[in-house]
Amino acid sequence: MTPDPTPDPTKPDILLKATFDRPAIVKYKWCSLIPASLFIITIPFVIIAAIVYKFMLDRIIANWAAELTPRSLIVRKGVFNKIEKTIPLEKITDLSSTQGPIMRMFDLKQLGVETAGQSGAAGAALVSLMGIVDTDEFRRQVLAQRDRLTSGSTETTPNRTIDPQPASATGELAEISATLQRMEALLERMANDSGDHHNH
Known part of the structure; x- marks a missing residue:
């Protein structure tokens, strides 16, 4: 048997991993397709x-x-251009949590990491993270670990991952179908309205 590889001492221990609610984020981002779809004449192009x-x-x-x-x-972050940021906990001043009306529909929140002496526009977050499962709990754990670090405590958060609720593949397909049907109905209604105006 091949012996287990020894742990890499250069890599820090991971206390907590965020999980992102991918289905909800996709549905939220799809909302930006609706205005664009108004300029597309045929429904197949919208579906594609x-x-x-x-x-x-x-x-x-x-x-x-x-x-x-x-x-x-x-x-x-990043698919082609990989970006990695390591933010020291003692420099984090706050984790701002925001939720607009459309994000509320999909139970999503945006988490902004604010640091002392950060670069960028005033009031802008150094890093923004959207769609973390149980955003409030992740925020609480990060701030709690920061407070332990700055107070000199050696206690740490137990290793764990915030997991999403299991999603049914059938339910996800049904949601996609319903979204496309709503978009199709909206386009059809606009086309009918346009025809009525021409008749007048």
């Missing part, structure tokens, strides 16, 4: 665009990661 857009979003979201270590928050 929705499928391609979902494939792209799946790839993008699959490359999102947020990991809490004893001394930092590590954020990774």
Whole structure:
């Protein structure tokens, strides 16, 4: 038997891993397709665009990661251009949580990491993370670990991952179908309204 590889001492312990609610994020992003679809004449193009857009979003979201270590928050993003940011916990001043009306429909929240002396526009978050499962709990754990670190406590958060609720593949397909049907009905209604105006 091959012996287990020894742990890499250069890699920090992962106390907590964020899980992103991919289906909800995709549905939220799909809302941006509705205005664009108003300029597309045929329904098949709308369906193809929705499928391609979902494939792209799946790839993008699959490359999102947020990991809490004893001394930092590590954020990774990017499909082709990989971006990794390691944010020391002692520099985090707050984790802002925002939720607009459309995000509320899909039970999503945006988490902004604010740090002391951060670069960028005033009031803008250094890093933004959308769609973390149980955003409030993830925020609480990160701030709690920051407070333990700054107070000199050696206690740490137990290793765990915030898992999403299991989603039914059939239910997800039904949601996609319902969304496309609503888009089709909206386009048909607009076409009828346009025809009525021409008749007058």
